[in-house]
Amino acid sequence: MKKTFYRRVGHRSERGQSMVEMALMMTILLVVLSAVLDLGRGFFSFIAIQNAAAEGALYAAINPRCRNADVTGCTDPNNVLFRARHESPEGLVDKQRMTVAVSCDDGATCGTGALIEGRPITVTVIYQFQMLGPFSGVLPDGQLYFKAHAVQNILDVK
Secondary structure, three states: OOOOOOOOOOOOOOOOHHHHHHHHHHHHHHHHHHHHHHHHHHHHHHHHHHHHHHHHHHHHHHOOOOOOOOOOOOOOOOOHHHHHHOOOOOOOOOHHHEEEEEEEOOOOOOOOOOOOOOOEEEEEEEEEEEOOOOOHHHOHHHEEEEEEEEEEEOOOOO
């Protein structure tokens, strides 16, 4: 025996409607979730470079002549650049994307000139944060540039 199904006039079948609605909403939720996770990574990176600048400035206040490993007696890890780059644990911040600069109160790079106790020394860290989420196409090169600086007074001139 053959069954015949008749639709009532004016009523449409709503089978599968909830699956379509869920598929549309899941797409939007996943995009929003990935953007939130990317911003969380960015916030962590920003805090990490602020800590890196503070660590570099603290070491520069104690040893102002040891800006990098090129200075005699300032091999790694006993210089400002190494301390700033390695402040964050391995794998959390890409050290190759980090730029560290040390400057004195006159804007110079604290060269061979006389360093005076009590004068400020500044460590600036610039970090290129690579966005991974769906909004990376909005930014040029898909990167955000974070900049942090810390200032300490020179405590000891050796």
